[in-house]
Amino acid sequence: MTRPDFLIFAITVGSLVFFGGMAVLALSWSVREGQFRNLEHGSQTIFDPDEPIGEVTDRFPSNEE
Amino acid sequence: MSADSFAVERARIDASTRLPVLVWFASALFWLVFGSLAALAASLKMHTPEFLGASQALTFGFIRPIHLNTVVYGWSSMAGIGTLLWLIPRLARTMLVFPKLLVFSAIVWNIGVLAGTVGLFLGMTTGIEWLEFPPFVPPILTFALLIVTFCGFATFRQRNERHVYVTLWYVLGALVWMPAVYVIAVTLCVYQPAPGVVQAATNWWFAHNVLGLWLTPIGVGAAYYIIPKVLGRPIYSYYLSIVGFWALALFYSWAGMHHLIGGPLPTWLVSASVVGSIMMFIPVLAVALNHHMTMVGNFHHLRYSPTLRFVVFGAMAYTVVSFQGSIEALRSFNVISHFTHYTISHAHLGLYGFFSMVMFGCMYYIVPRLTEWEWASAGLIRLHFWCSAIGITLYFVALTVGGWHQGMMAQDASIAHISQVEFTKPYLWARSVGGTLMLIGNLTFALLFTLNLMKLGKRRVGETTFRTPMKAVRVS
Numbered sequence: 109m110t111r112p113d114f115l116i117f118a119i120t121v122g123s124l125v126f127f128g129g130m131a132v133l134a135l136s137w138s139v140r141e142g143q144f145r146n147l148e149h150g151s152q153t154i155f156d157p158d159e160p161i162g163e164v165t166d167r168f169p170s171n172e173e
Numbered sequence: 174m175s176a177d178s179f180a181v182e183r184a185r186i187d188a189s190t191r192l193p194v195l196v197w198f199a200s201a202l203f204w205l206v207f208g209s210l211a212a213l214a215a216s217l218k219m220h221t222p223e224f225l226g227a228s229q230a231l232t233f234g235f236i237r238p239i240h241l242n243t244v245v246y247g248w249s250s251m252a253g254i255g256t257l258l259w260l261i262p263r264l265a266r267t268m269l270v271f272p273k274l275l276v277f278s279a280i281v282w283n284i285g286v287l288a289g290t291v292g293l294f295l296g297m298t299t300g301i302e303w304l305e306f307p308p309f310v311p312p313i314l315t316f317a318l319l320i321v322t323f324c325g326f327a328t329f330r331q332r333n334e335r336h337v338y339v340t341l342w343y344v345l346g347a348l349v350w351m352p353a354v355y356v357i358a359v360t361l362c363v364y365q366p367a368p369g370v371v372q373a374a375t376n377w378w379f380a381h382n383v384l385g386l387w388l389t390p391i392g393v394g395a396a397y398y399i400i401p402k403v404l405g406r407p408i409y410s411y412y413l414s415i416v417g418f419w420a421l422a423l424f425y426s427w428a429g430m431h432h433l434i435g436g437p438l439p440t441w442l443v444s445a446s447v448v449g450s451i452m453m454f455i456p457v458l459a460v461a462l463n464h465h466m467t468m469v470g471n472f473h474h475l476r477y478s479p480t481l482r483f484v485v486f487g488a489m490a491y492t493v494v495s496f497q498g499s500i501e502a503l504r505s506f507n508v509i510s511h512f513t514h515y516t517i518s519h520a521h522l523g524l525y526g527f528f529s530m531v532m533f534g535c536m537y538y539i540v541p542r543l544t545e546w547e548w549a550s551a552g553l554i555r556l557h558f559w560c561s562a563i564g565i566t567l568y569f570v571a572l573t574v575g576g577w578h579q580g581m582m583a584q585d586a587s588i589a590h591i592s593q594v595e596f597t598k599p600y601l602w603a604r605s606v607g608g609t610l611m612l613i614g615n616l617t618f619a620l621l622f623t624l625n626l627m628k629l630g631k632r633r634v635g636e637t638t639f640r641t642p643m644k645a646v647r648v649s
Contacts, residue, residue: 114368119357124241130349131422132383134619144415150336151411158179163405166478166538168551 189257189268191543193275196253200283203620204247206615209612211240215606220601230294238305239293247286252320252532253391257344259539261325264341265332269322278320301362303380311359322348323433339414344395350386354379370438381429392531393460400467403481409466413431417459426451431502434489450502457495464488474478479554483534486562490526526565540625549624564610577602
């Protein structure tokens with residue numbers, strides 16, 4: 109096996125392990141953490157009592173000083 | 174916690190990101206203007222070849238990779254990194270860690286892009302599309318990117334919000350994928366070039382993944398935060414958004430080989446890529462459905478919110494460009510559209526119509542919250558939007574129609590090549606007009622950003638930021 113051939117082989121296998129491994133790890137971690145348990149609640153975590161659901165948070169600047 | 178304490182917490186978190194995010198954004202805008210000027214020069218040369226033809230460094234072969242690399246690594250990547258550095262602490266409800274280190278990483282990244290651009294002007298290109306920067310540049314960019322990835326995950330680790338919002342999945346995914354994809358690509362294409370078609374396969378695997386595993390997750394992830402946040406309405410189907418993320422993670426990296434349809438690659442490899450491209454309908458449908466259904470009943474807000482206007486335009490362009498991309502991967506379609514201006518229009522709809530417009534929208538939301546200074550002029554924001562929107566639409570329509578006809582003419586062996594070239598000229602002129610409009614839009618935004626950063630003009634606070642953050646901090 110020539111050096112470039114070995115490199116291609118190593119990178120291909122390494123990529124499989126890296127990308128596949130990361131995906132498996134991330135999925136198993138999120139299941140363990142209960143990330144998928146209450147998605148309704150999850151979708152509302154970007155709101156809070158100061159910027160609640162129903163409140164628009166962007167507008168064109170006014171012309172007043 | 175009272176409403177005020179939430180406002181204080183949010184203001185403190187935003188403040189922790191101020192310096193690095195503004196440095197990444199300011200640099201991005203410099204490269205946007207620079208890259209747009211190179212783009213316009215390249216576009217004019219397509220129908221007026223003698224334009225700037227006297228200088229070697231300004232010929233098409235030089236200026237085109239300069240445009241590509243400055244808008245991908247300068248503008249898009251830097252705008253994306255600035256946005257994700259603001260998003261991660263907000264969604265993790267914690268301070269950004271090592272902000273000074275992130276400013277340092279922005280300086281290093283700028284040095285890399287600047288050195289690469291000077292190298293390209295001097296003719297030191299690798300000749301590999303999307304990786305043209307000279308061989309001394311990738312280690313600089315990789316080093317800066319690894320700092321960003323490290324700080325992103327270190328911030329995430331300190332999170333006070335237990336739930337990982339879908340945007341976080343996307344941006345953290347991008348931070349893992351991009352360094353790996355970049356290092357693998359430069360290794361097999363530049364430092365230890367793989368023999369034969371493996372190099373071409375790696376090249377297009379990389380080029381497509383820059384879009385799919387780097388810019389797309391940042392753009393889509395940002396839209397998943399900005400649209401519901403601006404409207405004050407949760408995403409239509411959060412479940413679908415999670416499915417969409419995992420489907421993207423699973424299928425996008427397959428898609429690159431559709432650039433090599435008809436090339437001397439093993440058929441199974443190209444076929445697998447075509448299948449992966451078609452499977453992308455799943456995450457794209459999930460995103461399209463979610464963005465559209467969240468907006469239903471709220472389209473009137475587009476009149477009042479600059480952020481929403483840009484992000485929704487970007488989200489719609491994402492749907493169009495992604496469906497188009499999947500169809501372009503079909504062999505029967507590809508044989509006509511590939512190697513024509515059709516592909517160029519598709520690429521620009523993705524990088525400008527989708528990604529850049531989402532980034533503009535994000536910046537309109539983020540910057541006033543960091544500088545505590547209102548945007549200088551609603552009129553200039555409108556000018557920016559309409560120049561960019563009409564510019565990219567004209568560009569897309571002209572090159573799509575012209576490119577398709579060009580492809581059909583190429584199928585007929587009796588039509589001389591020069592006839593195709595002559596035929597495309599009016600469409601190329603239309604492209605230059607569209608490009609000029611986009612340049613005007615970009616310059617307008619750069620002016621607005623500079624005015625805001627330097628706090629020039631009358632003091633304006635209120636409408637954009639809604640609650641002056643530091644006032645909230647002081648009240649506490």
